[in-house]
Amino acid sequence: MIKRLDHLIVAVKDIEEAESNYTKLFGNQPVWRGEHKELGTINSLYNFSNIYLELLATNGKGIGADLVERTLSENGEGLAGLVLGTDDIGQIKEHITASGYNSTHMSEGEGGDFESGKIRSWKNLFLPQELTRGMFSFIIQHTEGHLSSPQNVPDSAVNKLDHVVINTNDADGFIKTYKEVFGIRLALDQTVEKWGGRMLFFRLNKTTIEVIAKEDGLIPKDKLWGLAWDVQDIKQTYDRLRKEGFDITPVIEGRKPNTLVATVKSNTHNIPTLLIQHLPS
DSSP states (O other), rough: EEEEEEEEEEEEEOOOHHHHHHHHTTSSSOOOEEEEETTTEEEEEOOOOEEEEHHHHHHSHHHHHHHOOOHHHHHOEEEEEEEEESOOHHHHHHHHHTTEEEEEEEEEEHHHHHTOOOEEEEEEOOOOOOHTSOEEEEEEEEEEEEOOOOOOOOSSSSEEEEEEEEESSSSHHIIIIIIIOOOOEEEEEEETTTHHHHEEOOOOEEEEEEEOOOOOOOOOOOOEEEEEEEEEEEEHHHHHHHTTTOBBBEEESSSTTTTTEEESSSSSSSEEEEEEEEOOO
């Protein structure tokens, strides 16, 4: 079944500009710069302890370039996709089919790193509309090669993804897909009377999919919204980003007990971005 939130895709216009901004934001360098020739895209990958983030831009023609261009046209730069990871893609394909959904399309992919010449390969399982629910998402199994870990990382760097936020208008349908079909643990289902909706927390590989759900009677639709990044010392991170020219709010206590937070207001390429430090309880 699903083992991890594998990576997140960010569509950008200019890969060099985006890489410059995210290298400063994260406090470390990308571990991979490559291309998907058959997809018409180039990418930069940042690796963390629980996921990696992919900056994706066009470099030709293909379905990857189509995704980037569609995202830029409809929403501008920002989060374009959520990719779930498995160690047995054949098994989950059979499970999805047995769960009553239309047969899904499986393909193989390959990417090369510009600097090292290394090759990574994978299998992708593309999902039916009933499961993607308006959000670009697929399942991946890595088959060859791996990403290296960032080197010489300062204490002010980002450690890992704390959570990704998704908006939906259909909480029950989201639970059916992510809990019952994908087998991801639902850790919290809470009604928030203040704004008349629900919050869902799904947990896997030391990160959280946080879902903000508010019914509107329309066709079920999910949409990626924002990211929260875990840091070791938020005050050091705050000082570093201020020196780098980022617009960032002062560090305050978070809504969750024993946390400190700050919001990055610039240079995130249209992604609402929170920094969070978890304090000892």
